[in-house]
Amino acid sequence: MIEMDDKSDFEPKIIGFLCNWCSYAGADLAGVSRFQYPANVRVIRVMCSSRIDPQFVLKALTEGADGVLIAGCHPGDCHYIEGNYRTRRRIAALDKILEKYGLSDRVFLEWVSASEGKRFAEVVTDITNKLKELGPNPHKARWEI
Amino acid sequence: MGTYILENEEALKKVLENMLRKGMVEGVMVQTAGESGVFTSIITDPDFISKTAPLAPLFSNNNAVFLQNNGTRNIAVVVKPCEARAINELKKLNQINTDKLVVICADCQGTINPRDGLITEPLTEAKKKELEKDSIPIRKACTVCEHFTPPEVDISIMAIGTTGGYILATDREELLDGLELKAGEIPSGRNAEVEKIRKENLEKKEKMVEELDKKLGSPDTLVEFFKDCIRCDNCRDMCPICYCKQCYFETPLGDLRTDEMLHQAATKGILRIPPDILFYQLTRNIHVAAGCVECGACEEVCPRDIPLLDVWKSITGNVQGLFEYVSGMKRDEPLPLVGFKESELEEVK
Numbered sequence A: 001m002i003e004m005d006d007k008s009d010f011e012p013k014i015i016g017f018l019c020n021w022c023s024y025a026g027a028d029l030a031g032v033s034r035f036q037y038p039a040n041v042r043v044i045r046v047m048c049s050s051r052i053d054p055q056f057v058l059k060a061l062t063e064g065a066d067g068v069l070i071a072g073c074h075p076g077d078c079h080y081i082e083g084n085y086r087t088r089r090r091i092a093a094l095d096k097i098l099e100k101y102g103l104s105d106r107v108f109l110e111w112v113s114a115s116e117g118k119r120f121a122e123v124v125t126d127i128t129n130k131l132k133e134l135g136p137n138p139h140k141a142r143w144e145i
Numbered sequence B: 001m002g003t004y005i006l007e008n009e010e011a012l013k014k015v016l017e018n019m020l021r022k023g024m025v026e027g028v029m030v031q032t033a034g035e036s037g038v039f040t041s042i043i044t045d046p047d048f049i050s051k052t053a054p055l056a057p058l059f060s061n062n063n064a065v066f067l068q069n070n071g072t073r074n075i076a077v078v079v080k081p082c083e084a085r086a087i088n089e090l091k092k093l094n095q096i097n098t099d100k101l102v103v104i105c106a107d108c109q110g111t112i113n114p115r116d117g118l119i120t121e122p123l124t125e126a127k128k129k130e131l132e133k134d135s136i137p138i139r140k141a142c143t144v145c146e147h148f149t150p151p152e153v154d155i156s157i158m159a160i161g162t163t164g165g166y167i168l169a170t171d172r173e174e175l176l177d178g179l180e181l182k183a184g185e186i187p188s189g190r191n192a193e194v195e196k197i198r199k200e201n202l203e204k205k206e207k208m209v210e211e212l213d214k215k216l217g218s219p220d221t222l223v224e225f226f227k228d229c230i231r232c233d234n235c236r237d238m239c240p241i242c243y244c245k246q247c248y249f250e251t252p253l254g255d256l257r258t259d260e261m262l263h264q265a266a267t268k269g270i271l272r273i274p275p276d277i278l279f280y281q282l283t284r285n286i287h288v289a290a291g292c293v294e295c296g297a298c299e300e301v302c303p304r305d306i307p308l309l310d311v312w313k314s315i316t317g318n319v320q321g322l323f324e325y326v327s328g329m330k331r332d333e334p335l336p337l338v339g340f341k342e343s344e345l346e347e348v349k
């Protein structure tokens, strides 16, 4: 049985979908540059942010992930020219839905380039803190959903 | 655009019969009185047209579902505005060829689910009062409907604003060949009357959304809201906008057999059967919101009486509003989740 973590020592579990060309490389750079950031993100590499089907996000949230990070190249820099513009629309639509259900605060869309190792570390620190504040995803302890 | 007077419903039947007899279409999809009720039918023999009730205010399902992959033969279809919108939306999604359809759509003052009562004459304010006395409910979707006049179609039939009878409007005058219709005009007071009804319905919709917001709004209440769902998938099958030929929930990933159920159970140590209630509902939300026509067909067919329409009323406007889009009003315009603009949504997340 999963115990609900006490808020004080709660370490959020974040699923991070990172695009291969920018954000994954940015995360890599954060690693080799030895920038400190919390180890709360489980990274899943995708070829482009537009590969991230909103269903991935929903699956993560209903399975109990505390947060979901979607990260891709900055608008205008997508390796496939327009992938991230599509991602932006999809996630904006998804967000409108999640807002209704009080789940919007657990989903983060960020643009991180391959040279922004420092920024990647900051993004992860920032969302980890936000999720700590928010507390665990209640669906984590719930099986009848 | 030609505008003509139709004295009554019989005159509309003449239009249908004429199309069929002249071979402009091979069939007409229209509501028809049978022995045990009124049903939507496809008529190929013009003699059956006399039995039809094209304007009957009945709605048991959204018939756009049955027009998908419509093939190469021409038919005329008489539909409600929400069905016409679904047809337009499916046209943009390449699921319906509107070149092979003559879509005929009339103003809709609300409909009744035939299981609640069999009314064949179109609703008027007086008729609605009568129904209320007899406790025959107007469908919930209709009481909060914002788009109850024809969207872009081939032939529009206008009732609101006329003093008895109808005005037929069409850009395809060849469809009226051989008929002697009197020219008419769109009544001057029509717009004001349409807006008045829209305003009333909108107010009711806003109340509905407000009530729902009180019930939803947190992950806990979300579970409560959908807890009775048994994953019969009726809402998906009867939704015109849920058009996928292979739904995720029919694939090996989404249609779990015991091995996969055991695998999934292992995450939390236990799994509810049928699985993925919430995941299914949320998936339908994101797949449909940008195109939902708020017809309420999903709720009509839910065996567990989950107020699904309330959810759609609550999210559809917000999602479509992001892209300044109203689904199904036009046949040719970019779909919101296909197109994009370089500078937009900078504030997202």
Ligand code: SF4
Pocket (backbone or CB within 6 Å): B059, B080, B081, B082, B083, B108, B109, B110, B111, B139, B141, B142, B143, B145, B146, B147, B148, B294, B295, B296
């Ligand atoms: S939802 Fe609107 S268009 Fe559809 S049947 Fe009801 S009133 Fe008519």
Ligand code: SF4
Pocket (backbone or CB within 6 Å): B062, B238, B239, B240, B241, B242, B288, B291, B292, B293, B294, B295, B296, B297, B298, B299, B309, B312
């Ligand atoms: S989700 Fe429901 S209300 Fe929306 S189009 Fe589908 S059946 Fe109609």
Ligand code: SF4
Pocket (backbone or CB within 6 Å): B228, B229, B230, B231, B232, B233, B234, B235, B236, B298, B301, B302, B303, B304, B305, B306, B308
């Ligand atoms: S129709 Fe009702 S019970 Fe069936 S899957 Fe949809 S919400 Fe669940």
Ligand code: FES
Pocket (backbone or CB within 6 Å): A019, A020, A021, A022, A023, A047, A048, A049, A050, A071, A072, A073, A077, A078, A079, A080, A083, A084
């Ligand atoms: S390749 Fe990075 S967002 Fe498309």
